[in-house]
Amino acid sequence: MNSLWNDADIVAISKGDDLAYRVYSSRLLGKDKSLVLHGGGNTSIKVVEKNRFGVEEEILYVKGSGWDLETIEAEGFSPVRLDHLQRLARLPLLSDPEMVNELVTHMTRATAPAPSVEAILHAVIPHKYVDHTHADAVVTITNSPGGEEKIRRIYGDEVILIPYVMPGFDLARLCAERLDAELTSRTIGMVLLNHGIFSFGESAKESYERMIYLVGKAKAYLQSQAAWDITSDLAEPARDTGLLLAGLRNQITAAAGFPVIMQRHTNPETTAFVSRRDLKPIAQQGPATPDHVIRTKRLPMIGRDVDAYVAAYKRYFSENEPLAKERKAMLDPAPRVVLDAQLGMCTAGRSAREAGIVADIYRHTMRVIQRAEKLGGYRALPAKDIFDVEYWDLEQAKLKKTGKLPRFSGEIALVTGAVSGIGKACVDALLANGTAVVGVDINPAIETLYARPDYLGLEGDVTSEAVLKVVMTKTADAFGGLDMLVLNAGVFPAGCRISELSLEEWSRVMALNLDAGLVLMREAHPFLKLAPKGGRVVVIGSKNVPAPGPGAAPYSASKAALNQLARVAALEWGEDGIRINSVHPNAVFDTSAWTEEVLTARAAHYGLSVDEYKRNNILKTEVTSRDVAELVIQMCGPAFAKTTGAQVPVDGGNDRVI
Ligand SMILES: [Zn+2]
Numbered sequence: 001m002n003s004l005w006n007d008a009d010i011v012a013i014s015k016g017d018d019l020a021y022r023v024y025s026s027r028l029l030g031k032d033k034s035l036v037l038h039g040g041g042n043t044s045i046k047v048v049e050k051n052r053f054g055v056e057e058e059i060l061y062v063k064g065s066g067w068d069l070e071t072i073e074a075e076g077f078s079p080v081r082l083d084h085l086q087r088l089a090r091l092p093l094l095s096d097p098e099m100v101n102e103l104v105t106h107m108t109r110a111t112a113p114a115p116s117v118e119a120i121l122h123a124v125i126p127h128k129y130v131d132h133t134h135a136d137a138v139v140t141i142t143n144s145p146g147g148e149e150k151i152r153r154i155y156g157d158e159v160i161l162i163p164y165v166m167p168g169f170d171l172a173r174l175c176a177e178r179l180d181a182e183l184t185s186r187t188i189g190m191v192l193l194n195h196g197i198f199s200f201g202e203s204a205k206e207s208y209e210r211m212i213y214l215v216g217k218a219k220a221y222l223q224s225q226a227a228w229d230i231t232s233d234l235a236e237p238a239r240d241t242g243l244l245l246a247g248l249r250n251q252i253t254a255a256a257g258f259p260v261i262m263q264r265h266t267n268p269e270t271t272a273f274v275s276r277r278d279l280k281p282i283a284q285q286g287p288a289t290p291d292h293v294i295r296t297k298r299l300p301m302i303g304r305d306v307d308a309y310v311a312a313y314k315r316y317f318s319e320n321e322p323l324a325k326e327r328k329a330m331l332d333p334a335p336r337v338v339l340d341a342q343l344g345m346c347t348a349g350r351s352a353r354e355a356g357i358v359a360d361i362y363r364h365t366m367r368v369i370q371r372a373e374k375l376g377g378y379r380a381l382p383a384k385d386i387f388d389v390e391y392w393d394l395e396q397a398k399l400k401k402t403g404k405l406p407r408f409s410g411e412i413a414l415v416t417g418a419v420s421g422i423g424k425a426c427v428d429a430l431l432a433n434g435t436a437v438v439g440v441d442i443n444p445a446i447e448t449l450y451a452r453p454d455y456l457g458l459e460g461d462v463t464s465e466a467v468l469k470v471v472m473t474k475t476a477d478a479f480g481g482l483d484m485l486v487l488n489a490g491v492f493p494a495g496c497r498i499s500e501l502s503l504e505e506w507s508r509v510m511a512l513n514l515d516a517g518l519v520l521m522r523e524a525h526p527f528l529k530l531a532p533k534g535g536r537v538v539v540i541g542s543k544n545v546p547a548p549g550p551g552a553a554p555y556s557a558s559k560a561a562l563n564q565l566a567r568v569a570a571l572e573w574g575e576d577g578i579r580i581n582s583v584h585p586n587a588v589f590d591t592s593a594w595t596e597e598v599l600t601a602r603a604a605h606y607g608l609s610v611d612e613y614k615r616n617n618i619l620k621t622e623v624t625s626r627d628v629a630e631l632v633i634q635m636c637g638p639a640f641a642k643t644t645g646a647q648v649p650v651d652g653g654n655d656r657v658i
Contacts, residue, residue, distance in 0.1 A: 001216030003209050004028045018047050019061055019074050021204035022129065026063070028208060030070030035133040035215065037364060038357045039068050040291060041196070044122040044130045045204075046082055051108070058082040062122050064113025078115035079108045085123030089176040094169040096394060117394045120172035124179060125190075127200035129207035134196035134289040137218035140227075140368045142193045143288060144375040151191050154221050159189040159197075159214065164381060166290070166388050167195070189214050194381050195289055227374035230367060232272035238342045242473045244304075245343065246481035246530040251306040252348055253532040256334035259410030261436050261454075262480025263355045265363075266344040273366045274339045278373075283339055286380030288368040290389040292361050294396065295354075298386045300337035300362070309335050320387035328391045337362045350410050352436045352454040352479060406434025407637060411533065412479040414471070416462050416520065417489030419443040421591030422540055425625035426486050429633045431455065436479045440471055440489070462489050462516040472523050482527040484636050487517045487562070488540040492593060495551035506554045513558035514565070521569060528578045535578035536636045539566045540628070541647065543586030547656035563647065570645030579644040581635045585628045586651035589614055618653025 005028065013020040022045040029035050029043065042063040049059050060082045063069070067076035084106045088094060094102070103115045116122070122130045141150050151161060160182045165171040175190065188210045189199040199214055201207035222228040241264070249262045276282070283300055287293050298316065301309040313333035321328050336358045338346040347362065349355035372378035380386070413430045417423040418439030427449070430437045436454040439446050446457040456478045460467040475482055490513045493505065521537065528535025545563045548556035563582050570580045589599060603613035614622045631650050634640060649657050 001212045001219055003212045004031065005205055005208060018045055018128075018204075019077065021045075022061065022077065023072060023074055025129075025131070025204040025208040026069045026072050029131060029133055029211065030068060030072065033360065033364065034136045035211070036069055037134070037292075037361050038295070039066075040289070041069055041131075041133040042116045042118055042122070043069065043132065044077075044116075044119075046128050049079075049108070057108075059108060060085060060119065060123050062119045063116045065116055066113055076113065078103075078112040078119075080115050080119055080123075081106045081108065082123055085120050088169075089120050089124045089172050091173075096168060096392075099169050100394070117168055118172070120169060121167075121175050121198075124172060124176040125198065125200050126179070126183070127207070128202050129204050130198060130200045131207050131211045132196060132198045133211060133215070134291075135211075135215040135218065136288070136364055136368050136371075137215050137222060138191060138197045139194065139288045140222060140371045141218055141375065142191065142195075143368065143379050144372040145377055145379060147379070148193060150221070150375075151193075154217055155189075155191065155214070157184060157186050159191050160187060162190055162192045164192070164194045164385065166385065166392070168392075168394065194385075222371055222375070225375055227371045230269070230370045232268045235268075235271045235275045237266035237271050237344050240473065241343055242476035243526055243530070245346065245476045246527050248304055248306070248338065248343070248346070249348075249480035250530045250532055252334050252338075253410070255306055255310050256332045256348075258332075258350060258405075259483070259532045260334070260348040260350065260480070261352045261355045261410055261412065262338075262346050262348045263352070263359060264343060264346050264477040264480075265359055266477075269363070269366065270345040273370070274341055274344055279339060282369050282373055282378055285369070285378050286383070286386050288365050288380070290381065290386055292365065293386050293390040295336065295358050295361050296365070297336050298383060298390065299335075300339050301335035302339050304338070304340055304343075306335070309333070316383060316387070320384050321391075323384055324388065324391060331390070331396075346480070348480075350405065351434065356453045406432075407633075408433045408435040408484075410434075411483040411531075412436045412438070412475065412481055413484035413486060413636070414438045414440065414475055414482055414524070415486040415488055416440045416516070418457075419446045419449060421593070422585065422588060422625045422628045423486070423488040424449070425629035426488060426632050427455075429626070429629040430484070430486075433633060435484070438471070438475045438478065442489075462520065463511045465519050468516070468520050468523050471520075472527065476527070481530055482524055483531040483533065483535060485520065485524050485528065485535070485537045486540065486632055487520065487537065489516060490540070490559075492552075492555055496553070497551055498553050501553060509554035510558050510561075513555065514561050517562050518565060521565070525573065525576075525578070528573075529576040531578075535573070535576070537566070537569065537578065537580040538632045538635045539563060539580065539582040540632075541582040541584045543584050543649065543651050543654055543657060545582075545584055545647070546649075547654060567645050574644060579635075579640065581640060581643060581645070582647045583628060583631050583635065584647055584649040584651065584657070585623060586649070586654055586657075587614070587617065588623050588625055588628060590624050615652070617651060618655065618658070621652045623650060623652050 026043040044062040048056050059079045061077040064076050064078040191197050199211035253259050310333045317330045336348050347355045347358040369378045413435045415426045418427050419441035427439050438456045440458050444459045449457050541563050542559040544556040545560045566580050603610045
């Protein structure tokens with residue numbers, strides 16, 4: 001373990017700005033995923049401040065709920081009156097709602113986030129800086145047989161050892177008692193069995209570097225026991241599993257009660273883990289630290305029997321719920337982690353971001369399990385303790401912060417010709433509505449169009465059948481299936497009259513505007529059939545379908561044929577719950593085809609100004625890519641839930657179409 005502390009980084013921090021140091025070293029902890037993951041861990045600092053009357057008060061600045069250590073800012077720390085917290089720790093009892101009320105009503109800034117549920121614990125530690133992580137190396141040791149003894153041998157009197165108690169008031173009270181009894185000048189931290197580790201010190205650097213030192217000792221111990229390195233032989237992940245994944249997503253969605261995104265992970269580490277012969281016993285123990293349960297559930301699903309997983313979850317609920325202090329309503333029983341010999345590790349969430357968080361956590365869990373196995377066996381907390389954290393209102397509150405879910409949350413769309421114009425506008429509108437989007441384009445810029453977990457850009461020529469098969473496989477691997485398909489890729493060739501038209505040019509346009517649409521529809525069909533809310537296809541047609549123009553034979557004919565293909569698909573696919581509708585845009589000028597120069601020339605040709613030319617329709621309105629994308633979104637949503645085989649113009653009104 002190396003300290004990432006760098007004095008050069010902090011030249012900008014003015015001396016005495018203790019909170020700025022707190023922010024700096026909190027971020028150092030957050031950066032190291034083997035210490036904390038996704039909102040895990042917390043830090044604090046105790047400072048003296050003058051109140052409104054000029055009276056000095058000791059204030060605990062503790063990580064606010066909803067903030068992540070890696071990206072925390074000064075305003076992410078909640079200021080709470082320290083003496084009040086310390087007095088609370090001496091109470092014999094304090095319920096969760098009472099504790100939350102005490103924390104929130106003793107803050108000195110009304111707009112601060114709710115203080116961490118571990119605020120009272122931070123308050124009872126008599127050092128200025130306190131750091132808390134769920135370090136992999138430490139939980140590996142405490143989650144193995146004789147973990148407590150091993151910890152004692154590793155640290156001696158450097159740390160105080162705290163048995164497992166659920167986070168919150170009871171844990172803070174126990175820590176206060178142990179600190180009173182055991183704290184010496186040699187104590188630099190606390191190990192919380194099956195949970196994590198605290199370090200503390202008088203400066204940010206001292207506390208941070210003590211964390212690194214303590215976790216480094218745990219790592220060195222694991223190395224000395226030959227329990228650090230994990231070998232992963234290169235098992236080949238199975239290929240062509242797209243439909244298997246989509247089928248599994250369909251079942252998991254049914255169990256969850258909402259559409260889920262599913263990511264497949266097949267790196268050597270996960271592949272080796274899922275192919276272990278002892279996978280079942282070692283992966284059926286529980287999470288490495290209790291608060292992972294709200295992301296991963298207590299257990300992963302091994303294999304693909306969703307019904308059996310759901311039944312086992314319901315059993316776990318009915319066995320543990322009666323032991324809880326108050327009555328609980330069952331959360332959805334769907335798995336979040338799937339470990340399957342063929343699929344590798346798959347993770348599920350309401351969004352690609354959530355599925356990614358689950359994967360990050362489980363990757364660390366796999367390491368903890370495998371190292372603990374080398375120490376004599378991985379031993380997680382009993383199901384009852386995990387249940388208490390999973391169903392703890394204060395943990396569930398963390399997940400509810402996301403607010404109302406967007407319209408297409410958990411759903412997946414594929415858009416062709418997505419790098420610019422109408423295609424890109426569709427990508428943007430779909431992303432804005434919570435969809436995970438795969439954009440395909442022949443332009444390699446598609447791959448870097450967006451860097452976000454819910455976007456995948458694939459460079460490829462849609463006229464190649466092989467490319468489209470790969471696109472479907474990659475879509476399934478990235479997000480778990482397909483719900484919406486937007487057929488947009490197309491070409492609008494330069495004008496050419498039939499008397500001059502070569503068969504080659506005709507075929508070129510047909511290949512892209514028509515044949516590619518057919519192949520993609522065919523390849524997407526079995527996936528769309530498995531879409532939990534019903535598959536949707538939107539064809540970007542053209543005004544030229546109902547109202548062709550001279551000199552545009554291949555374009556008009558290809559778009560008309562594509563439209564007819566869509567109508568046949570509407571007839572054939574209705575029984576599969578798939579809707580397919582067309583939009584017919586006209587005169588959409590904010591696309592790459594229409595440069596300022598071309599626009600000026602076309603406008604002049606009709607004796608119009610550019611502005612008049614753009615609004616040359618019945619409603620005298622300009623039609624943009626975004627207008628087309630908005631109609632596409634509507635066609636995928638509830639407004640068109642009862643409509644298939646329809647064609648809707650988006651052209652400002654055209655007298656030839658009307
Ligand atoms: Zn913790």
